[in-house]
Amino acid sequence: MHASNSISHLSPHTLRSKIIEMARSIGFIRVGFARVEPLEREAKALKEWLAAKYHGTMLWMERNVEIRLAPDHPCFLPQARTVIAFAAPLPRSPSLGPLAPLRIARYAQARDYHRLLRKRLQPIVELLEKAGYMARPTVDSAPILERAWAQRAGIGFIGKNTMLIIPGVGSHVLLCTIVTTAELPPDEPMGERCGSCTRCLDACPTKAFPAPRVLDARRCISYLTIEHKGNVDPSLRTLMGDWLFGCDICQDVCPFNRTHHQPAGLANELHPDPRWDGVSIGDILLLDDERFDLLSRGSPLRRAGREGLVRNAAYALGNLREKRHLPVLQAVATKDPSPVAREAAAWAIEQIRTWPCPSTGKSDLFRG
Numbered sequence: 131m132h133a134s135n136s137i138s139h140l141s142p143h144t145l146r147s148k149i150i151e152m153a154r155s156i157g158f159i160r161v162g163f164a165r166v167e168p169l170e171r172e173a174k175a176l177k178e179w180l181a182a183k184y185h186g187t188m189l190w191m192e193r194n195v196e197i198r199l200a201p202d203h204p205c206f207l208p209q210a211r212t213v214i215a216f217a218a219p220l221p222r223s224p225s226l227g228p229l230a231p232l233r234i235a236r237y238a239q240a241r242d243y244h245r246l247l248r249k250r251l252q253p254i255v256e257l258l259e260k261a262g263y264m265a266r267p268t269v270d271s272a273p274i275l276e277r278a279w280a281q282r283a284g285i286g287f288i289g290k291n292t293m294l295i296i297p298g299v300g301s302h303v304l305l306c307t308i309v310t311t312a313e314l315p316p317d318e319p320m321g322e323r324c325g326s327c328t329r330c331l332d333a334c335p336t337k338a339f340p341a342p343r344v345l346d347a348r349r350c351i352s353y354l355t356i357e358h359k360g361n362v363d364p365s366l367r368t369l370m371g372d373w374l375f376g377c378d379i380c381q382d383v384c385p386f387n388r389t390h391h392q393p394a395g396l397a398n399e400l401h402p403d404p405r406w407d408g409v410s411i412g413d414i415l416l417l418d419d420e421r422f423d424l425l426s427r428g429s430p431l432r433r434a435g436r437e438g439l440v441r442n443a444a445y446a447l448g449n450l451r452e453k454r455h456l457p458v459l460q461a462v463a464t465k466d467p468s469p470v471a472r473e474a475a476a477w478a479i480e481q482i483r484t485w486p487c488p489s490t491g492k493s494d495l496f497r498g
């Protein structure tokens with residue numbers, strides 16, 4: 131492809147510098163460049179992970195494995211030479227107001243970031259195209275191993291909790307890439323820096339890491355609250371704690387997240403979704419399809435579905451032994467159209483009622 135535009139003469143070094151400059155001005159806090167080459171280590175790990183069925187019901191992960199491992203695959207971008215990785219920080223977690231003490235993973239508290247990041251990448255895509263190259267942006271949606279490429283592009287390293295960690299910033303970041311046919315000078319990959327630390331592995335309530343950097347998604351609260359449909363095995367639901375959507379525990383305990391880094395740039399545009407202001411636990415439990423649709427359009431929370439959110443709220447209240455929510459749980463247990471939600475509410479009621487009283491050791495059923 132040849133550019134008719136005046137920037138077609140830019141040297142790879144100048145183009146790289148221009149991209150870095152643009153990325154910074156757009157609000158990305160890190161940008162790095164990796165040469166497209168076979169991801170051999172990641173290929174082996176991905177195939178073993180799938181063979182172990184750690185992906186649970188996320189069957190789409192079994193598809194496009196070859197494309198996932200090679201951005202220059204004929205079905206993605208043949209002649210791809212470089213993956214440019216970008217990171218944007220997430221804003222700090224605000225208080226969840228009436229939803230407290232239930233918790234929502236930090237990334238999900240803002241409106242859906244996919245569209246915003248894609249829009250922000252567009253000027254860089256156009257720059258590459260004007261310079262005569264092809265460029266394809268990815269924001270979670272395309273089958274690209276974004277963390278692996280970000281590590282190769284020197285942005286950060288992959289911690290034992292499987293997250294990309296940026297020293298000085300932490301792991302609460304959003305990643306996206308541009309795959310391009312431009313051959314741009316690459317960065318040095320970043321080596322791992324966990325050392326002997328095992329905090330994330332030890333802190334996981336469901337013991338979802340069979341080994342460092344290996345996640346059994348079927349046990350992970352993020353998977354259970356978002357991807358898993360239907361009832362959750364009772365032995366796992368008691369370990370799900372107070373999470374309504376997602377889980378941040380293995381990131382929050384990481385020393386690399388104890389940073390004074392002030393989220394800036396794009397983080398300022400990822401504000402908490404104002405539609406959720408004032409939404410209470412009772413509102414979640416009594417969601418109907420129409421209200422769910424209004425609250426979740428363009429929000430990551432949509433992925434759990436109405437039934438999933440009601441179920442998760444009931445499990446969390448059961449785990450918290452939140453007695454004051456018994457009346458609304460009773461309404462869900464008898465009237466919700468979903469058998470999954472009804473069962474979850476009945477389970478929560480049972481948990482609350484049979485929980486031993488801290489002072490007498492007797493369950494609520496026997497009180498007064």
Ligand code: SF4
Pocket residue numbers: 333334335336337338339345349350351352376377378379380381
């Ligand atoms: S997100 Fe939560 S449940 Fe999943 S691995 Fe991390 S700590 Fe465990």
Ligand code: SF4
Pocket residue numbers: 289290291292323324327328329330331383384385386
């Ligand atoms: S908690 Fe420790 S082991 Fe886990 S990712 Fe962070 S530094 Fe690595």
